[in-house]
Amino acid sequence: MELAANQLFNRLSNAERILVAGAGGGFDVYSGIPLYLALKAQGKSVHLANLSFASLRDDGNRLTEASFEVTADTAGSDTYFPERVLSRWFAEKLEQDVSVFAFTQCGARPLLESYQHLVEKLNLDAIVLVDGGTDSLMRGDEVGLGTPSEDLVSMTAVNQLDLPYKILSCLGFGVDRFHGVCHAQFLEAVADLTKSGGFLGAFSVLPNTVEAEHYLDLVEYSTQRTPSRPSIVNTSIASAIAGHFGNHQVTDRTKGSELWISPLMSMYWSFELEAVMKRNLYAVRLLETESFFEVTDVIRSFRNGIAAKDWQAIPD
Incomplete structure (x- = not known):
C-alpha cells in the first residue's frame, strides 16, 4: 500500500461489475454519481440503484417483490421521482441510456432478495453503498442517530451478500447536524474503523474534475425539475464543491x-x-424484518433500552 494510491479505487481495482447504490433513499444515489463516472472512466461496468421514496408503479418494470427498473420513460409522479430525473439527465445531457434500479421501502429480508436478484442479473462482483451525509456510521449509542432506518436496512441487506467487495462511502460531512448527529462521534467512528482496518481513506471531489462538473450540472438539473422538494443534501454538497462556505443558501427549503x-x-x-456492520450495536436485530415499519420499530426499541452518549463538541 502506498500513500500516493487512492485506497477506495485501489480496493476496487480488480472489480469489473459494480453497483453504486443510494443507501438512505431519496436523492442518496446522486451522491454516488462522481464515483459512478470515475469508475466508468476506468472501463468498468457500473450500474445504479437507490432505495426509493417515490411511488413506484408496476408497469411491467417490476423485478422482485420490492424492486423496479426505472428508465427515462417510466410512468410516475411529475413532482417527485429522483430516479427517473436521474435517468433523464443521463439521456438529455450525456446521451446515455441509463436505468436506475429502485427499491421500495421495506424490511431487510425483501431488500436482500432484491439485491441478490441484481447480483445475479448483472453478475456483480462489487457494491458501493453511498450515503448523502455521514449518519450511516452511527453504531447506535450516540447522542443522535440522524435518520438510521433507511441506511441501516440497506447496509444490513448488502452485508449478507456473498461478494468480494462491499463498501460504504459517505459524502456530505456536516449535513446531518440538523438531524441531531454529533460529528465528533462520527470522527470517533472513523478512528475506530481505522484501528480495525476498515477505513479506506477520504478524498475531495474537486470542482475542476469532469466528475464534479457533471455532478454540479445534475444537481442543478434535478433542482429545476423537483422545485417543491429539491435535495438539501446534494445542493449543500454542490455548494461545498463549488467553494462556498458557511451559511450559503440555494433553496427555499433551508430558509430559517x-x-x-x-x-x-x-x-x-x-x-x-x-x-x-461489526461495529453496529443493533443491525443484527434487523435481519428478519419484512416491513419498513418493523425496521423503525426495532431501532426505536433498541434506543429506548440504552443510555446514549452525551454530546461531544469538536474543539474550536
Whole structure:
C-alpha cells in the first residue's frame, strides 16, 4: 500500500461489475454519481440503484417483490421521482441510456432478495453503498442517530451478500447536524474503523474534475425539475464543491436554518461495509424484518433500552 494510491479505487481495482447504490433513499444515489463516472472512466461496468421514496408503479418494470427498473420513460409522479430525473439527465445531457434500479421501502429480508436478484442479473462482483451525509456510521449509542432506518436496512441487506467487495462511502460531512448527529462521534467512528482496518481513506471531489462538473450540472438539473422538494443534501454538497462556505443558501427549503457549508462536505469517506456492520450495536436485530415499519420499530426499541452518549463538541 502506498500513500500516493487512492485506497477506495485501489480496493476496487480488480472489480469489473459494480453497483453504486443510494443507501438512505431519496436523492442518496446522486451522491454516488462522481464515483459512478470515475469508475466508468476506468472501463468498468457500473450500474445504479437507490432505495426509493417515490411511488413506484408496476408497469411491467417490476423485478422482485420490492424492486423496479426505472428508465427515462417510466410512468410516475411529475413532482417527485429522483430516479427517473436521474435517468433523464443521463439521456438529455450525456446521451446515455441509463436505468436506475429502485427499491421500495421495506424490511431487510425483501431488500436482500432484491439485491441478490441484481447480483445475479448483472453478475456483480462489487457494491458501493453511498450515503448523502455521514449518519450511516452511527453504531447506535450516540447522542443522535440522524435518520438510521433507511441506511441501516440497506447496509444490513448488502452485508449478507456473498461478494468480494462491499463498501460504504459517505459524502456530505456536516449535513446531518440538523438531524441531531454529533460529528465528533462520527470522527470517533472513523478512528475506530481505522484501528480495525476498515477505513479506506477520504478524498475531495474537486470542482475542476469532469466528475464534479457533471455532478454540479445534475444537481442543478434535478433542482429545476423537483422545485417543491429539491435535495438539501446534494445542493449543500454542490455548494461545498463549488467553494462556498458557511451559511450559503440555494433553496427555499433551508430558509430559517443556518447551514454550515465547508470543504469537509465535499469529501468521500469510505469504509469496508463488513467492518462498519461489526461495529453496529443493533443491525443484527434487523435481519428478519419484512416491513419498513418493523425496521423503525426495532431501532426505536433498541434506543429506548440504552443510555446514549452525551454530546461531544469538536474543539474550536
